[in-house]
Amino acid sequence: MVYKKTPLMTDKVLSYCPGCGHGTAHRITMEVVEEMGIQEDVLGVAPVGCSVLAYEFMNVDMSEAAHGRAPAVATGMKRLWPNKLVFTYQGDGDLAAIGTAETIHACNRGENITIIFINNGIYGMTGGQMAPTTLEGMKSSTSPFGREADIMGHPLKITELIAQLPGVYSVSRHAVHKPAAVRKAKRAIRKAFEDQLAKKGTTFIEIVSNCNSGWKMTPVKSNEWMEEHMFPFYPLGDIKKDGKLVK
Amino acid sequence: MEKEIKLMKGNEALAEAAIREGVDGYFGYPITPQSEVLEYLAAERPWLRTGMVVLQAESEVAAINMVYGGAGTGKKVMTSSSSPGVSLKQEGISYIAGAELPALIVNVMRAGPGLGAIQPAQADYFQATKGGGHGDYRLITLAPSSVQEMYDFVHTAFELAFKYRTPAMILADGAIGQMMEKVTLKPQKERLADDKIKELYPWATTGRKKDAERTFITSLDLDPERFERHNHALQAKYKKIEENEVIVEMLNVEDAEYIIVAFGTSARVSFKAMDLLREEGYKVGLVRPITLWPFPKKEISQLAEKVKGILTVEMNAGQMVEDVRLAVNGRIPVEFYGRMGGMIPSPEEVVDAMKQKLIGG
Ligand SMILES: Cc1ncc(C[n+]2csc(CCOP(=O)(O)OP(=O)(O)O)c2C)c(N)n1
């Protein structure tokens, strides 16, 4: 297979660590925009986190939000341009810690936006601190002996929580560490974008991803670790489909 | 055409002005003493009148970030709140200033610090005029002292915000927000069409045209040299605003020996105090800064050449008085009289303060 780069990724060298899932998640998002031919009608929102510079790489109009506020920024955009396709791209600290209120309320209003949520179980950008999604026992720079739930709280399955909200139309969890998983994730993004254009409500896509730097592993090891530890707690698949919870 | 005059609360006048100014979006969160803004809009349903979007956000933080999102797309957007809520908005305001976006933020001040009191105060002067959030930025700050000005300044604020691509604030106090006065309303302005926005504001993110460069809205730059240049550009813009956009009302200054400087509700009280003092034969004038930033430094500096002393009256512990003293630069005495905690000074108190602190005996 000859790999053709989408013109909707800029020529800038990605600032991500080699082997990090962020780059792939960017690329498939932009490929979907290209394939749907909707570039002129897309507005993206970048978070604060490793993907803070997403607007340097995704070659569409974008806005860089304050830490955690992307769903509110996207709400402002979408309410004023209801016919645009608006998406946010957020990490777990951004979406599930500092931005929990904005995330839940945007979803609860059923804002017609797509949220792409990169869950790597850690704060990558600031150097590997504990995230709301850090697994029990998992080490980070602020849980150096492993996360202890009784002191530090339990890992938050925010995606399952969001699926409960009536305004949310679809919720699914994916990965981008293997070609088959990438294809699935890309199909899900496309479906979410199509549903948004059909004004179905909030569409939410979680991508469980590695942070080899923060996890202090090689890229290969980090992907193995992710399959072994992250996937059992954050199982891949549909959680809510076409407005209905998947049992 | 016949004038349209209505008896309205300050907060209602502001809300009606937003609709008639052709504002595209209002995002707010309830807080006393400005909740009437959102309530009025909810009752008026401007989405039926003009297509204006009105949304009750989950917090002031969310509201200001909705404003950031909307402003970045070239739309005319605003939020309003009162002191504790405006504190929450500061991060967002800093982003809006840094990303050079036009927007209107309204603060109908109540007493602080902390949860404070719901009665009027002017204790957010520093927050509004000196930055408030992080980083080197300024807010164009307009201080209404009547319900009519609550109405009119919506237009003025958006004019300036779009002219300079920078956030503007209407800094009112609870008394101006709650009082009822007659207001002359202006005819409905049309909201800008989407195509017009694209044409007028090429900086806005409205969707990347085929074969055109993308646009993006950001306050981030990790290259310190380039980011210093950006900061210099911001400062140059602020200097231009300081040179060109000062608005100040000056009453009875021609023959004045003493001057009162006051804004908002304090200016209304001081206006009466000036009359009382004049009745007693004292030559007193009033300077009312309407733009608190840019501050009327030049005007006050010139007056310092000819008057004997200045009394600054505020509903706080003495904030604007620092700017008055900077403008006067030690040439004449500058005294301060203030009330706090939600108390409004009476004209008689101001008369006494003027006599005791400046005129003597
Ligand atoms: C208000 C605020 N608080 C804290 C920070 C510092 N900060 C930047 S990124 C980040 C965490 C990002 O982690 P995550 O969202 O998981 O994204 P990742 O870097 O892992 O992709 C933090 C705490 C900030 N920029 N702003």
Ligand code: SF4
């Ligand atoms: S720190 Fe982690 S999340 Fe950030 S780029 Fe590196 S691997 Fe990716």
